[in-house]
Amino acid sequence: MPVLLFSIETKVYNLKRFANFSMNNISFFHLCRCFFFFFTIFEIVYFQNVLMSQITLKDIAKALNLSPSTVSRAMKNHPAISAETRVLVQEYAETHKYKPNTLAMQLRTNRNTTIGVIVPEIVHYFFSTVLAGIQQEAESEGYNLLFCHSNEDYAREVRSVETLLDARVCGILASQSKTTEKFDHFQEIIDNDVHLVFFDRICTGINTDKVVVDDYAGAYNAVEHMIHTGCQRIAFLGSTPSMPIANNRRMGYEDALRKNKLPVDKNLSRICDTVDLAREIVPELLRSDSLPDAFFCINDEVAAYCMQIVKSAGYGIPEDISVCGFTNSYITEVTDPTLTTVDQHGFEMGKVAARLLINRIEGKETKPGVVSRLIKTELVPKGSTREIVQ
Amino acid sequence: MPVLLFSIETKVYNLKRFANFSMNNISFFHLCRCFFFFFTIFEIVYFQNVLMSQITLKDIAKALNLSPSTVSRAMKNHPAISAETRVLVQEYAETHKYKPNTLAMQLRTNRNTTIGVIVPEIVHYFFSTVLAGIQQEAESEGYNLLFCHSNEDYAREVRSVETLLDARVCGILASQSKTTEKFDHFQEIIDNDVHLVFFDRICTGINTDKVVVDDYAGAYNAVEHMIHTGCQRIAFLGSTPSMPIANNRRMGYEDALRKNKLPVDKNLSRICDTVDLAREIVPELLRSDSLPDAFFCINDEVAAYCMQIVKSAGYGIPEDISVCGFTNSYITEVTDPTLTTVDQHGFEMGKVAARLLINRIEGKETKPGVVSRLIKTELVPKGSTREIVQ
DNA sequence: AAATTATGTGCACACGTTTGCACAAAAAAA
DNA sequence: TTTTTTTGTGCAAACGTGTGCACATAATTT
Secondary structure, three states: OOOOOOOHHHHHHHHHHHHOOOOOOOOHHHHHHHHHHHHHHHHHHHHOOOOOOOOOHHHHHHHHOOOHHHHHHHHOOOOOOOHHHHHHHHHHHHHOOOOOOHHHHHHHHOOOOEEEEEEOOOOOHHHHHHHHHHHHHHHHOOOEEEEEEOOOOHHHHHHHHHHHHHOOOOEEEEOOOOOOOOOHHHHHHHHOOOEEEEEOOOOOOOOOEEEEEOHHHHHHHHHHHHHHOOOOOEEEEEOOOOOHHHHHHHHHHHHHHHHOOOOOOHHHEEEOOOHHHHHHHHHHHHHOOOOOOEEEEOOHHHHHHHHHHHHHOOOOOOOOOEEEOOEOOHHHHOOOOOOEEEEOOHHHHHHHHHHHHHHHHOOOOOOOOOOEEEEOOEEEOOOOOOOOOO | OOOOOOOHHHHHHHHHHHHOOOOOOOOHHHHHHHHHHHHHHHHHHHHOOOOOOOOOHHHHHHHHOOOHHHHHHHHOOOOOOOHHHHHHHHHHHHHOOOOOOHHHHHHHHOOOOEEEEEEOOOOOHHHHHHHHHHHHHHHHOOOEEEEEEOOOOHHHHHHHHHHHHHOOOOEEEEOOOOOOOOOHHHHHHHHOOOEEEEEOOOOOOOOOEEEEEOHHHHHHHHHHHHHHOOOOOEEEEEOOOOOHHHHHHHHHHHHHHHHOOOOOOHHHEEEOOOHHHHHHHHHHHHHOOOOOOEEEEOOHHHHHHHHHHHHHOOOOOOOOOEEEOOEOOOHHHHOOOOOEEEEOOHHHHHHHHHHHHHHHHOOOOOOOOOOEEEEOOEEEOOOOOOOOOO
C-alpha cells in the first residue's frame, strides 16, 4: 500500500476546493491541478470501502405505511399499539431480518449493556476460570464483555481503563496488575460515574465494591491440616506483602502456627512467587540447618516446581516433606504425587463479581457503602500431604 | 426487590394517561386512580437511575462561541480550520476532559473498531494464549475486543454469533466448538458483510480466511523423533476425525510410520481426547498382546494422564514407554518426567489471525480468494522421550 | 482596480433510535 | 345527544457526531 502523505479526508477536501476553478483561461498552473486532480481521484477510489446495507425501522415504516415511532413502539410491545399493527410490524421485521442498531439505541437512551473486564494475566488457570464465570453471568443477563489484558503492566492497565471509558462501558470489573502503585486511573472510572468492582487483586487505594477469596481462612486451614498430619516446620513461599491476597495468606499461615503452639520463624517465610525465585530459594531452605518439613506455596505453579526440587534433592513427598499449593488448577492432578491445594472457586468468584456489578448498574444493590463479597475456599487434600494421624 | 408486573415504560405511560382526567366531578373510580397514581409514582422514583453528564462537542462550541461543525473539524485537524481556532478548541477540550462519544461517531460514520472473538474454551492453555496474542495485536491497532465463550456448546456458539452481529462488530475471529455440525450461523456473518477469520478449529463448511497450526508437520516430526529414539509400536490417542486438526495429526502420524517402514496398526489409533477416555483406553492398550512402546497424544493433558497410568502400571518413562503431547502448555514442565511435546505457538497464531482480520477490514489484504495462514510447529523434546541413538 | 482564488466559519441535515405531545377516531359514560 | 374517556397513530425533536454546501472575508493574480 502506498504511503499517504495526508489523510483521505484532507485529500477529498483539497480535491473539491481545487476542482472549483473556472475553465475560462487555462494556465500551466491549471494543468498541474488537473493532473493532481486525477491522481487524487484514483487514490480515493482505490481506498474507498464498500458500505453495507441493513434494514432499519424507517424502512419498515415506509414499507407498511406507518411512522417510525409506531414501528418502534410496536417492536417493544408498547401498550398503546393495537394488536394487529404489532403483529404486522413484528412479522415484517422477522421475515426481513431486522436487527435493531444497538449503537443508535444506546446513543438515544444513553445507556448500554457492555461491561469491561481488565485481567492482569490470561494464560493463567485462576484468571481464565474467573473470566469464564464472568462471561456466563454477563451473558445470561444480556451483557456483553469488552476484554482487556494488562499483562501485569501498569502502563497497559492505564491504557485499558482509557479504552473502556472511551467505549462508554456501563461498568468495569478489574483485577490489579502486580506493578500498579498509582490509582488515578481507577479513580477516574468512578469520577466518570462508571461502576467499578474489583476482584481478587483488589486495589486498597480505592473505595469501591470488591469480591475476594477468603485467603486468610484458606491459608489457615491448609497450614493447620499440615500440622495435623505431623508437620512441625512449615515454610511459606509467599508474594509481595503489598498485595492483600499475599498478606492475608501470610497472616493465616502465622496464625495457624501460633494457634497450634508452633514457633513463627521469619526465616521460613519468603517472597517466592515465580518459578525463577523457587529455583533459588527452595534449595537454600533445603540446605539450612533447620530443614523445613513442609512448604505452603502461594500458587500451584510454585508448589509444583518446589516439589521437583525437593524430589531431586532426594527427599520423599509426602513422607519427608509435604507440599501444598493454592488454586487447584489442573496441574495439581498431573504432578507426581498429585498436589494438595486450596480451591479458590474462581468460576464462582467471576459469577459473584459480575452479579454484583450488574446489580449496581441496574440499581438493585441498594446498600450505599462499599460491598465486599467473600468467596469461600476449600482445602483439597491430594498426594503431596500425609494422612491425618488419628 | 418487588416484582414488576409491567415494565417501567408501561407504567409511566399508563400514569400519564390516567393523570389526564378532569378534576370537575370526582367519583370513587377517580379515587382509585389517585391511589394508583401515587403508588406508581413511588415505584418509578424508586427505580429511577441517575443520568451521567459528559461534555460534548456542542458544549465546547457554545463555550467558545463557535459552531459544532467548526469544533468537530478543529478536533480532527481539518485543513480548513485556522491554527488559532484549532489550538483554542483543542486546549479547551483538553482542560475540560472532553471524550468523543464513540457511539455517536460510529453511528454517524457507520463503522466501528470492535472485533468479536469466539473461543470454545477459555480455561485452556492454548486458547488463552491465542487470546493473549489477539488482544495484543488488536490493542496495538486500536481495536477493541468483544469476548464470547461458546464452552464447546453449539447453542451457545450460535447465541454468541447473534450477540456479536447485534453489537455490529466490524469483524469476527472464531474457533469452532466440538459439537458444531451446522454452519448457518457462520454463513450469516458473511451474509451480513462482516469479516470472518477462523483460527485453529476451522469450519470446513464455510469458505473464508483461516489460520491454522501445521498439525500435519507437527505430528510427523514428533512421531519420527520417537522412531529415531528407537520406538517401534507408537499408539495415537487422537480426536474425532471430523475435526481437521485431529485428522491432520493422524495423517502426519501415519505418514511418519510409513516413511520409516513401520506398519500402521489401526488398533493403535484411537479416539481419546479427554481424561475419562484416557482412563479407559490406555489400560486397555497396555493389556493388549502387542504392547505399544510409545504414545503420541492429541494434547498435553491426555499425555499427562497417560503418563500417570503408564507409570502406575509399572512401566518406566522413557525407558520402557515414551510419551509425547501437543501444545507445550505449562503442565509439560511439572510432570515427572517432564513431557516431550509439540509447541503450537498460540500467541503468534493469535497475532497472525488478528492481523489478517484487520487487514481485511481495512482493505489492505487485497487477495480476493480465501487466505490461509499456516503457523509453524516445533518439537520440544523433554524428559518423556529418549535421546536419539546416533 | 478588477477579477479570481484561497481561507475560515456556520447552517442544515444525516445516522437510527426513542419519546413527549398533539390529535383524530372510536368507545363509553353522562 | 353531548360530554368524557379510551385507543391508536404520527409529528417533531432529541442523542452526539460528521459533512456538503453556502457565504463572507482575505489574499492573490490578472
